[in-house]
């Protein structure tokens with residue numbers, strides 16, 4: 225494994241050196257290097273620097289240029305450095321340097337020369353957190369998709385990640401559910417054909433119980449009272465109650481796993497650590513907060529106040545740690561989870577992928593944990609709050625009769641549409657039915673994931689299946705086809721093998737593609753540090769577009785160019801495919817070989 229410095233970083237370094245040699249008082253000034261249309265790179269930093277030091281920008285630029293052009297060490301790196309305008313530098317890199325750098329990337333397997341972070345930390349990432357005995361909705365889909373992509377990206381940079389699926393498996397609704405079950409035994413009984421129980425069946429059973437128990441709860445005061453007592457029994461660990469609770473959890477997990485499997489996403493059982501897991505810590509969490517004065521008693525409840533958080537009538541909105549009836553809720557479990565994640569899991573970053581509508585909750589929870597000393601300066605806590613999923617009409621995503629759309633139906637429909645698209649093209653490829661079905665799954669699920677990931681997470685996004693499976697535009701299937709097309713070229717190119725030829729001159733489309741390929745590692749570092757999978761998606765889309773232009777302008781096999789040119793172009797094809805594959809894999813999206 226050998227990490228390969230990008231051309232941009234090498235050029236940047238040389239430029240900074242030349243700059244401080246020409247102008248020692250500038251110290252380590254930033255030459256502000258950018259990709260440019262006119263040359264490979266443009267440096268805009270000299271202008272501001274010269275002005276600041278009351279020098280002449282053009283003179284300084286000329287001095288730096290002369291140094292770069294004559295410097296023996298840089299001779300191999302630059303083809304041309306020119307002063308332009310009032311003091312910009314236009315920099316063209318030598319073709320040899322480009323091809324050699326890419327050859328080093330190609331020799332580095334799946335890592336493609338991308339360095340590992342120097343000081344990796346431990347990120348505990350809280351994502352994919354559905355609720356027990358409840359149907360998952362599109363919001364849960366976003367958390368799962370974004371969380372999974374962020375995790376892939378973080379892992380690739382060398383960060384250690386620990387997943388936490390903070391499922392809603394605790395709270396007052398379980399009193400109602402369990403009490404109902406006790407009074408209506410057999411409702412949760414295994415189906416006659418136990419082996420055939422799948423996720424959907426599990427859910428519809430839970431749904432039925434949920435609705436039925438809710439109906440009794442709302443209409444029967446005495447039942448309500450019994451349900452309330454049942455909550456107390458649950459929280460104090462009564463055996464019969466806990467056993468029934470466990471069955472709800474188990475049945476729900478069958479459902480969760482079926483959805484995650486459909487999503488082509490790996491969820492580990494030991495990382496499903498829901499609200500209930502912190503039950504034993506909650507009393508202590510409350511006690512510590514009260515003793516330290518971080519939380520105070522108010523009308524019987526234990527709460528935390530914040531100066532700047534106020535609701536209607538300018539009344540302060542507190543975080544409720546413990547209710548007046550003694551029960552612990554959502555905040556107490558999150559506060560306990562922080563203690564566990566920081567002190568037992570040794571997290572340096574706590575990342576939450578949760579709906580932006582919970583951002584106030586997290587703001588209060590983080591602030592409370594800071595006051596209590598559980599979150600120190602050495603731990604970062606961040607809620608990657610994501611926006612709402614809208615329907616194609618721009619309104620919150622609902623079925624025609626106003627119900628939330630069932631996640632499974634949605635995924636099934638995406639796969640169905642994608643399969644139709646795949647089938648249309650499959651004839652030429654001679655794909656079998658099984659291959660069509662598999663590709664349909666990868667394309668359909670990829671489409672759903674990509675549509676989500678290619679929008680900035682904090683923005684709302686439109687769930688528009690027609691657009692998602694379109695072959696044109698910024699979609700996953702466009703990227704998947706680009707990948708498959710390259711694989712097909714590689715299969716068909718008899719007598720030509722990918723090989724770098726550094727002595728060759730590069731055509732403009734080859735250069736543009738090559739420089740973009742070289743920037744993969746830097747882009748990834750930036751997108752990961754900012755928790756911005758959409759930047760990786762945009763990079764990949766641009767990669768596929770640059771590849772299309774390259775393929776149009778630079779024949780690879782037909783009409784056959786000279787052997788060395790063909791090999792070098794095939795080398796670019798291969799590296800493009802590998803970069804696409806790796807980038808998509810980090811986002812959790814498959815790239816079928818034959819499509």
Ligand code: ARG
Nearest residue numbers: 350353354355390391392578
């Ligand atoms: N289960 C919650 C919901 O569906 C999300 C949990 C988010 N994670 C957390 N640590 N609070 O709204």
